[in-house]
Amino acid sequence: MTVKLGLVGTGTVGSGCIDIIQKHHDDFKRHYGIEIELAQVCSRNPEQAIAHGVEDIFTQDYHDIIQNPDIDIVIELIGGTTAAKTLVMEALAAGKHVVTANKALMATCGQEIMDLADEQECEIAFEASVGGGIPIIDPMKHSLISNQVNTVLGIVNGTTNYMLTRMAEDNMSYDDALKEAQAQGFAEADPTADVDGFDAAAKIAILASIAFNSRVTLDQVSTEGIRGIMPTDLLAAKEMGYCVKLLAIANRTAKGIDVRVHPTMLPLTHPLATVNGVFNAIYVVGDAVGETMFFGEGAGAGPAASAVMGDVLEVARHVQAGVKPLVGCTCTDHLPLVPMESLSTRYYIRFVVEDRSGVLAATADVFAQHGVSVYSVIQRGTQSGESVDLVYVTHMAQEKNIRAVIADVCKLDGVLAGNHEPTVIRVER
Amino acid sequence: MTVKLGLVGTGTVGSGCIDIIQKHHDDFKRHYGIEIELAQVCSRNPEQAIAHGVEDIFTQDYHDIIQNPDIDIVIELIGGTTAAKTLVMEALAAGKHVVTANKALMATCGQEIMDLADEQECEIAFEASVGGGIPIIDPMKHSLISNQVNTVLGIVNGTTNYMLTRMAEDNMSYDDALKEAQAQGFAEADPTADVDGFDAAAKIAILASIAFNSRVTLDQVSTEGIRGIMPTDLLAAKEMGYCVKLLAIANRTAKGIDVRVHPTMLPLTHPLATVNGVFNAIYVVGDAVGETMFFGEGAGAGPAASAVMGDVLEVARHVQAGVKPLVGCTCTDHLPLVPMESLSTRYYIRFVVEDRSGVLAATADVFAQHGVSVYSVIQRGTQSGESVDLVYVTHMAQEKNIRAVIADVCKLDGVLAGNHEPTVIRVER
Numbered sequence: 001m002t003v004k005l006g007l008v009g010t011g012t013v014g015s016g017c018i019d020i021i022q023k024h025h026d027d028f029k030r031h032y033g034i035e036i037e038l039a040q041v042c043s044r045n046p047e048q049a050i051a052h053g054v055e056d057i058f059t060q061d062y063h064d065i066i067q068n069p070d071i072d073i074v075i076e077l078i079g080g081t082t083a084a085k086t087l088v089m090e091a092l093a094a095g096k097h098v099v100t101a102n103k104a105l106m107a108t109c110g111q112e113i114m115d116l117a118d119e120q121e122c123e124i125a126f127e128a129s130v131g132g133g134i135p136i137i138d139p140m141k142h143s144l145i146s147n148q149v150n151t152v153l154g155i156v157n158g159t160t161n162y163m164l165t166r167m168a169e170d171n172m173s174y175d176d177a178l179k180e181a182q183a184q185g186f187a188e189a190d191p192t193a194d195v196d197g198f199d200a201a202a203k204i205a206i207l208a209s210i211a212f213n214s215r216v217t218l219d220q221v222s223t224e225g226i227r228g229i230m231p232t233d234l235l236a237a238k239e240m241g242y243c244v245k246l247l248a249i250a251n252r253t254a255k256g257i258d259v260r261v262h263p264t265m266l267p268l269t270h271p272l273a274t275v276n277g278v279f280n281a282i283y284v285v286g287d288a289v290g291e292t293m294f295f296g297e298g299a300g301a302g303p304a305a306s307a308v309m310g311d312v313l314e315v316a317r318h319v320q321a322g323v324k325p326l327v328g329c330t331c332t333d334h335l336p337l338v339p340m341e342s343l344s345t346r347y348y349i350r351f352v353v354e355d356r357s358g359v360l361a362a363t364a365d366v367f368a369q370h371g372v373s374v375y376s377v378i379q380r381g382t383q384s385g386e387s388v389d390l391v392y393v394t395h396m397a398q399e400k401n402i403r404a405v406i407a408d409v410c411k412l413d414g415v416l417a418g419n420h421e422p423t424v425i426r427v428e429r
Numbered sequence: 430m431t432v433k434l435g436l437v438g439t440g441t442v443g444s445g446c447i448d449i450i451q452k453h454h455d456d457f458k459r460h461y462g463i464e465i466e467l468a469q470v471c472s473r474n475p476e477q478a479i480a481h482g483v484e485d486i487f488t489q490d491y492h493d494i495i496q497n498p499d500i501d502i503v504i505e506l507i508g509g510t511t512a513a514k515t516l517v518m519e520a521l522a523a524g525k526h527v528v529t530a531n532k533a534l535m536a537t538c539g540q541e542i543m544d545l546a547d548e549q550e551c552e553i554a555f556e557a558s559v560g561g562g563i564p565i566i567d568p569m570k571h572s573l574i575s576n577q578v579n580t581v582l583g584i585v586n587g588t589t590n591y592m593l594t595r596m597a598e599d600n601m602s603y604d605d606a607l608k609e610a611q612a613q614g615f616a617e618a619d620p621t622a623d624v625d626g627f628d629a630a631a632k633i634a635i636l637a638s639i640a641f642n643s644r645v646t647l648d649q650v651s652t653e654g655i656r657g658i659m660p661t662d663l664l665a666a667k668e669m670g671y672c673v674k675l676l677a678i679a680n681r682t683a684k685g686i687d688v689r690v691h692p693t694m695l696p697l698t699h700p701l702a703t704v705n706g707v708f709n710a711i712y713v714v715g716d717a718v719g720e721t722m723f724f725g726e727g728a729g730a731g732p733a734a735s736a737v738m739g740d741v742l743e744v745a746r747h748v749q750a751g752v753k754p755l756v757g758c759t760c761t762d763h764l765p766l767v768p769m770e771s772l773s774t775r776y777y778i779r780f781v782v783e784d785r786s787g788v789l790a791a792t793a794d795v796f797a798q799h800g801v802s803v804y805s806v807i808q809r810g811t812q813s814g815e816s817v818d819l820v821y822v823t824h825m826a827q828e829k830n831i832r833a834v835i836a837d838v839c840k841l842d843g844v845l846a847g848n849h850e851p852t853v854i855r856v857e858r
Binding site: 016019020023024027028030031032127133134135138139142143144145146147148213271274279286287288289290291292293294295296297300302303305306307309310312313314317318321323324326327330332333 | 445448449452453456457459460461556562563564567568571572573574575576577642700703708715716717718719720721722723724725726729731732734735736738739741742743746747750752753755756759761762
């Protein structure tokens with residue numbers, strides 16, 4: 001039998017999928033006995049459909065696909081959590097299998113969607129929602145399940161990784177790095193989702209849910225972005241033997257699960273430290289397998305379409321064999337989330353202060369008052385001469401104490417020069 | 430239903446599997462609905478069975494497992510290609526599914542075993558045969574199948590990678606590095622399979638067969654080991670911006686597939702260049718996904734058992750669902766193998782020559798005679814003062830011409846000082 005596909009969305013990823021189907025349709029049949037047919041394509045943009053030679057199967061109304069009894073698999077590539085949610089829920093309700101690349105949708109409505117899929121005995125596959133082309137969800141749902149996974153660390157946002165790489169290697173300012181990323185097409189005109197960490201937060205919510213068999217949603221991820229990072233921070237980190245990455249972190253701890261996104265100092269010897277530019281990588285530690293890492297291109301037509309079509313072919317294989325979904329929702333546990341306040345780690349904190357006597361002593365005093373032990377302090381001059389960078393690195397400390405230190409330091413006379421908020425980078429061992 | 434397992438072999442990996450089953454049996458049921466029971470264990474060594482508390486289900490005769498009608502899955506962990514082959518073929522003939530970690534077996538008898546499995550509608554899974562705990566076979570058979578894979582490069586032997594790392598970072602001699610690897614338990618008393626490249630060759634034969642949908646066997650892999658490598662080679666490479674790795678290489682070319690194992694100079698910027706010590710990594714390039722890499726621990730009880738048990742749980746899931754094998758042998762194409770002689774690459778060649786006039790000129794003449802263009806030549810003195818290292822790096826050249834150059838240079842008076850064979854390292858871009 002031929003498995004029929006309905007594709008919704010003909011942007012970058014959708015176009016990539018059409019290309020793969022046109023190029024490798026015969027290979028899939030010969031190598032794997034999987035016969036697929038792109039039966040219907042929906043887009044707001046008829047020109048994109050025409051450009052790909054699919055005008056004969058084109059529609060502007062996705063209901064045509066949902067209501068088409070021949071369609072076995074609906075591929076959702078429109079993004080967002082409104083129209084995409086309606087589409088996915090309607091497709092599942094109509095008994096269609098769904099493949100999606102939609103991280104925001106799965107990180108916010110994952111439970112609802114997977115429950116409906118389980119109820120309908122339909123598959124919902126979303127490999128492309130994390131790490132672009134990198135196989136990570138499938139290995140975590142299959143190859144690694146004999147492990148208790150204890151840690152997932154991800155460089156899962158290519159835009160910010162590109163910016164931080166340029167800032168570190170070429171001493172580029174944040175603004176210039178962002179402009180360049182936008183010019184290269186790596187960053188959106190509104191870069192909020194990337195630079196403020198929300199894109200990475202959605203991805204780690206998805207990975208944590210799978211890794212710990214316990215649902216984590218986007219709003220539960222403590223998230224900080226990279227807006228405060230300056231080349232001086234990257235240089236200081238390097239001198240200490242570290243790099244700075246926007247890291248998506250999920251840890252299993254005795255108290256529950258700890259899920260967060262923030263700029264992080266990583267030792268230069270860490271497998272993730274050499275992941276530069278727009279590349280992504282996910283580092284997974286399991287109790288049997290030890291350290292593993294999955295590396296590749298996190299975005300772009302080819303990589304994302306590779307992941308989407310990998311899912312499509314897997315579901316098609318099951319449809320052909322008449323096999324009901326073998327893996328549904330695996331969030332069978334309900335682990336508590338560890339609040340960010342109780343995090344214990346080392347901290348890099350850069351204050352901008354007035355260059356005059358007494359300020360250093362006053363700040364040091366605040367650290368002592370809150371029982372935060374200082375590992376090193378460096379005062380770095382800036383070009384203006386009016387304000388200087390005052391960089392503290394602490395020993396192990398609790399987040400709530402660090403927050404109290406920062407609040408109190410910021411009240412001191414001579415701190416917050418030029419209204420610069422302190423920059424905080426947590427240190428990962 | 431409970432899926433019953435028969436485990437044969439209680440060495441490092443077998444013991445690791447028993448540990449995982451005992452530790453996570455209830456988790457598998459709760460998270461995935463997979464219920465497994467270790468029903469029988471076979472070993473030549475009763476003490477190992479007793480040490481793991483499995484004496485009640487112990488046998489010294491594997492036929493007890495093959496003939497046990499309750500056993501669904503046979504786990505083969507005895508290694509080698511004689512008894513292991515008999516066991517695997519008998520298990521499949523008896524209608525049992527088989528999970529194995531046996532690279533030599535799959536690289537030599539893979540076709541025969543997979544044909545029997547297909548005929549018997551049984552599964553044969555072998556994730557642990559390559560890269561220890563790293564998920565690589567499963568991603569290549571599922572997540573990445575929408576790609577035409579064009580290149581697979583692997584650091585798939587931890588012993589030699591450990592030795593080369595110690596030689597490069599600590600200027601250790603080959604012999605000292607080998608002794609240390611043996612003392613640490615990374616290398617066998619007879620290190621032939623590792624240092625001569627046969628272990629890596631078996632692994633790349635398996636990966637190439639999957640990547641190119643065309644069967645490659647161990648004897649078809651052109652194989653050279655690391656015995657000729659000295660710290661001076663690693664230093665010279667580093668000065669040129671390269672590292673040296675024992676690389677397992679599989680390329681799809683216009684003329685066919687090119688599969689080989691040899692010491693290779695890799696640019697320090699390559700994702701594989703930072704894979705040090707006993708870690709393994711496999712770098713895969715597909716036409717849609719671009720560059721990907723899979724990294725982790727290539728050996729040891731935990732990692733290998735993680736991969737074996739991942740396979741066991743996947744097969745058990747299918748057994749419970751009453752699902753027949755979804756993926757059998759995928760070697761549907763019959764691509765020609767490119768002979769090593771027609772390889773084109775750049776070469777690093779170190780001759781040991783007598784330290785006297787005329788030798789350099791004579792060697793340079795041979796390169797010119799065979800039309801091999803020289804990129805650089807460096808003569809390096811040794812402590813003895815009687816012989817010196819003469820290192821050539823070529824531009825792109827053909828393997829057959831390089832072989833002719835080496836044969837002719839070795840005939841020259843003053844070359845092969847102290848009977849040192851030339852050391853050849855191919856350069857990967």
